[in-house]
Amino acid sequence: MQAHEDGAESTVTQAMSASAPGPMTALAKRARLAARTLATSPTSARDRALWAAAAALREASDTILEANAKDLAASTAKDAFRDRLTLTPERIEAIARGLEDMADLPDPVGRVLEEWTRPNGLRIRRVATPVGVIGVIYESRPNVGADAAGLCIKSGNAVLLRGGSESLHSARAIHAAMQAGLRAADLPEDAVLIAPDADRKHVAEMLGASGLVDLLIPRGGRSLVERVQKDARVPVLAHADGLCHTYVHAAADHGMARRIVLNAKMRRTGICGATETLLIDAAIAPTLLPSIVADLAEFGCTFKADAAAREIVPTLPAATEQDFRTEWLDAVLNIAVVDGVDEALDHISRFGSSHTEAIVTADEAVANRFMTGTDSAVVMWNASTQFCDGGEFGFGAEIGIATGRFHARGPVGVEQLTTFRYEVVGTGQVRS
Amino acid sequence: MQAHEDGAESTVTQAMSASAPGPMTALAKRARLAARTLATSPTSARDRALWAAAAALREASDTILEANAKDLAASTAKDAFRDRLTLTPERIEAIARGLEDMADLPDPVGRVLEEWTRPNGLRIRRVATPVGVIGVIYESRPNVGADAAGLCIKSGNAVLLRGGSESLHSARAIHAAMQAGLRAADLPEDAVLIAPDADRKHVAEMLGASGLVDLLIPRGGRSLVERVQKDARVPVLAHADGLCHTYVHAAADHGMARRIVLNAKMRRTGICGATETLLIDAAIAPTLLPSIVADLAEFGCTFKADAAAREIVPTLPAATEQDFRTEWLDAVLNIAVVDGVDEALDHISRFGSSHTEAIVTADEAVANRFMTGTDSAVVMWNASTQFCDGGEFGFGAEIGIATGRFHARGPVGVEQLTTFRYEVVGTGQVRS
Numbered sequence: 001m002q003a004h005e006d007g008a009e010s011t012v013t014q015a016m017s018a019s020a021p022g023p024m025t026a027l028a029k030r031a032r033l034a035a036r037t038l039a040t041s042p043t044s045a046r047d048r049a050l051w052a053a054a055a056a057l058r059e060a061s062d063t064i065l066e067a068n069a070k071d072l073a074a075s076t077a078k079d080a081f082r083d084r085l086t087l088t089p090e091r092i093e094a095i096a097r098g099l100e101d102m103a104d105l106p107d108p109v110g111r112v113l114e115e116w117t118r119p120n121g122l123r124i125r126r127v128a129t130p131v132g133v134i135g136v137i138y139e140s141r142p143n144v145g146a147d148a149a150g151l152c153i154k155s156g157n158a159v160l161l162r163g164g165s166e167s168l169h170s171a172r173a174i175h176a177a178m179q180a181g182l183r184a185a186d187l188p189e190d191a192v193l194i195a196p197d198a199d200r201k202h203v204a205e206m207l208g209a210s211g212l213v214d215l216l217i218p219r220g221g222r223s224l225v226e227r228v229q230k231d232a233r234v235p236v237l238a239h240a241d242g243l244c245h246t247y248v249h250a251a252a253d254h255g256m257a258r259r260i261v262l263n264a265k266m267r268r269t270g271i272c273g274a275t276e277t278l279l280i281d282a283a284i285a286p287t288l289l290p291s292i293v294a295d296l297a298e299f300g301c302t303f304k305a306d307a308a309a310r311e312i313v314p315t316l317p318a319a320t321e322q323d324f325r326t327e328w329l330d331a332v333l334n335i336a337v338v339d340g341v342d343e344a345l346d347h348i349s350r351f352g353s354s355h356t357e358a359i360v361t362a363d364e365a366v367a368n369r370f371m372t373g374t375d376s377a378v379v380m381w382n383a384s385t386q387f388c389d390g391g392e393f394g395f396g397a398e399i400g401i402a403t404g405r406f407h408a409r410g411p412v413g414v415e416q417l418t419t420f421r422y423e424v425v426g427t428g429q430v431r432s
Numbered sequence: 433m434q435a436h437e438d439g440a441e442s443t444v445t446q447a448m449s450a451s452a453p454g455p456m457t458a459l460a461k462r463a464r465l466a467a468r469t470l471a472t473s474p475t476s477a478r479d480r481a482l483w484a485a486a487a488a489l490r491e492a493s494d495t496i497l498e499a500n501a502k503d504l505a506a507s508t509a510k511d512a513f514r515d516r517l518t519l520t521p522e523r524i525e526a527i528a529r530g531l532e533d534m535a536d537l538p539d540p541v542g543r544v545l546e547e548w549t550r551p552n553g554l555r556i557r558r559v560a561t562p563v564g565v566i567g568v569i570y571e572s573r574p575n576v577g578a579d580a581a582g583l584c585i586k587s588g589n590a591v592l593l594r595g596g597s598e599s600l601h602s603a604r605a606i607h608a609a610m611q612a613g614l615r616a617a618d619l620p621e622d623a624v625l626i627a628p629d630a631d632r633k634h635v636a637e638m639l640g641a642s643g644l645v646d647l648l649i650p651r652g653g654r655s656l657v658e659r660v661q662k663d664a665r666v667p668v669l670a671h672a673d674g675l676c677h678t679y680v681h682a683a684a685d686h687g688m689a690r691r692i693v694l695n696a697k698m699r700r701t702g703i704c705g706a707t708e709t710l711l712i713d714a715a716i717a718p719t720l721l722p723s724i725v726a727d728l729a730e731f732g733c734t735f736k737a738d739a740a741a742r743e744i745v746p747t748l749p750a751a752t753e754q755d756f757r758t759e760w761l762d763a764v765l766n767i768a769v770v771d772g773v774d775e776a777l778d779h780i781s782r783f784g785s786s787h788t789e790a791i792v793t794a795d796e797a798v799a800n801r802f803m804t805g806t807d808s809a810v811v812m813w814n815a816s817t818q819f820c821d822g823g824e825f826g827f828g829a830e831i832g833i834a835t836g837r838f839h840a841r842g843p844v845g846v847e848q849l850t851t852f853r854y855e856v857v858g859t860g861q862v863r864s
Binding site: 036039040116118122124129131132214215235253256259260262263264267349367369371372373374375376377378379380381382383384386387389392393394404405406407409410419420421422423424425426427428429430431 | 468471472542548550554556561563564646647667685688691692694695696699781799801803804805806807808809810811812813814815816818819821824825826836837838839841842851852853854855856857858859860861862863
């Protein structure tokens with residue numbers, strides 16, 4: 001919504017006069033033309049493209065693995081970073097199946113979101129439409145290119161991909177399969193375009209492509225996301241931080257609180273929906289906190305605790321203020337003792353990242369106070385913050401999680417890759 | 433969605449370190465605190481504030497008129513510009529009644545937009561929530577401050593107003609009445625704040641207030657709107673241009689086409705939903721265009737026509753390409769003859785501003801092709817483009833029209849001043 005939305009032509013002129021256009025501008029112009037075709041293409045053509053792309057991926061499996069071997073040979077990445085970059089026949093099959101699953105989702109385009117009739121007989125309906133051209137900036141995971149392209153095709157959008165330098169060969173091989181899918185469905189292959197190389201100038205060009213790129217989705221580490229959020233002149237869907245809180249209220253069931261905190265922190269520590277900070281009511285902490293700490297310690301969790309928590313469990317290491325601002329993405333839990341729901345909300349307002357917060361309580365009034373008192377995208381009552389996920393929400397597939405205040409918040413699936421228009425149907429009405 | 437959404441605290445620090453904070457930063461911080469109270473305030477309190485503000489406006493009528501007299505004495509504006517600045521007892525009464533009408537609207541906050549249950553029993557609902565702090569930058573019309581403040585109070589938002597230098601005294605007198613309304617309802621008066629003066633630096637500060645101001649709404653001339661759209665680091669709801677088209681298709685009913693074109697152009701020529709360009713099919717133009725031209729000429733309209741139109745009505749002045757890019761906001765109509773719906777869509781894609789377009793036709797397939805083929809916020813079939821208006825849509829009151837691709841598009845009423853959160857209600861579920 002930030003960029004202004006002149007006709008493509010005039011905005012292209014502006015973008016070009018502002019600074020010499022690079023290759024991404026030319027690609028974005030091609031993508032915009034393709035987007036017009038995608039936007040009015042039948043559901044069946046887009047689904048056919050996804051099936052065909054899945055087949056093309058399987059067929060090109062050897063070529064993709066060779067390209068990936070080149071990337072791996074050139075990479076100095078180790079451990080988890082190397083693993084992210086690595087493709088295997090199984091992973092290629094999983095990507096292909098993912099595309100087929102997208103084809104099975106209902107078409108998000110054309111849904112009538114609202115409909116009403118005015119006293120003068122005008123029928124007004126709000127109808128879901130594709131966004132246009134979506135720019136996806138990602139780092140080393142080669143599958144992101146296929147997933148993002150699939151979600152964009154499904155939702156009638158064109159996509160402009162810019163992968164990281166580490167996965168360049170893999171990304172290009174996958175891109176070729178996506179374009180083969182489009183061709184097989186008689187859709188323009190320019191609906192999925194990729195940067196010619198990993199030059200950083202391409203990112204800058206995409207960030208400034210107001211009027212050419214309608215939406216940017218950065219997928220990668222915090223520094224990439226923050227740079228995009230800071231410098232983009234185009235709307236961005238993303239989250240930089242997932243500093244999620246679980247608040248155990250005085251009226252919580254002890255067993256439920258222990259299960260939820262253990263799961264929210266330890267099920268997978270590296271995802272953005274993992275709880276980083278436990279807030280626990282002073283009234284319940286003396287009896288409950290020692291068990292929670294013991295549960296988590298058993299699975300290797302370490303702790304950063306405030307003074308009140310350390311009075312209850314003296315062996316806990318002390319937390320600094322900075323710890324409460326830190327998204328550990330690891331087996332580390334911040335702990336603060338609070339005096340009721342308002343103090344919990346104050347803590348979240350001060351340290352939170354508007355991602356996901358949970359309360360455990362048997363008291364419905366307190367739960368409602370908590371859920372209406374944050375500005376987070378997702379609030380949960382008696383459930384684990386790890387449920388913040390497109391699949392768990394029933395969206396089928398997700399391109400990421402957004403924490404901004406507009407458009408999509410929380411998991412971003414195919415429905416969230418649409419916007420809408422008003423269609424007004426009359427019988428010759430004029431305004432008096 | 434463009435700004436990143438850290439906790440208020442950390443973002444405040446960032447905003448402050450980026451450049452020395454001015455008075456708007458301090459006001460925005462106060463507004464954010466007030467916004468937290470507004471967001472959870474009961475419907476009745478917000479409605480009471482609107483009733484009380486209306487009463488305060490009526491009570492302060494003399495004071496407001498005196499303030500307005502000062503503004504008028506200092507102003508060199510003439511004609512329509514002077515009229516915009518002028519308040520009368522009747523206009524103050526209209527502003528007050530407008531606030532009371534807003535109080536009668538249903539509460540847009542807390543609406544359950546969607547609701548579903550997952551197989552694991554998690555209940556997920558999408559609930560409308562206030563946006564937070566809305567910045568409204570306006571020019572000479574003093575009523576905009578009251579209307580914007582009223583819509584923001586109704587939708588649970590805090591608002592930061594920055595009026596133009598011409599209406600400074602009037603704006604401050606109106607602001608005092610709005611705050612009196614908030615106090616009468618025991619709501620924080622910081623929910624409606626106004627810039628201390630009309631220093632242009634305040635605008636720059638608001639445009640950069642990422643994390644402090646959640647949404648900017650510029651209300652005024654094109655140069656103001658374009659500057660805000662270009663420089664804001666905060667999401668913007670606005671439209672710079674309303675270059676609306678009415679396309680008369682070959683299968684149009686002649687009488688209906690004549691009535692709609694006359695109304696779409698001439699009912700009020702100065703509003704953004706007025707048609708600026710008539711596109712007419714070559715097949716129907718020879719018989720229909722002369723009558724349309726005669727209808728409009730009778731009401732003083734002049735024309736800018738392409739070569740094909742001038743072959744049919746040789747007295748029409750020639751249009752330049754620039755004319756087709758011009759929002760006249762006056763009794764001037766561009767005319768182009770096209771060869772079918774696709775050529776009409778190409779013209780709109782090239783010259784349009786994504787605002788409102790209409791087609792007149794008896795052919796449903798062509799109408800659907802047209803309505804799905806633009807990226808405009810509003811598309812109409814057999815109706816006048818002048819219906820693009822919050823009141824006509826049934827929204828009660830509007831703060832403006834948006835042509836961006838995200839969040840609100842078309843008329844922006846109180847529902848469009850909300851965003852949403854997901855509320856997930858469980859019974860102790862953990863993720864496997």
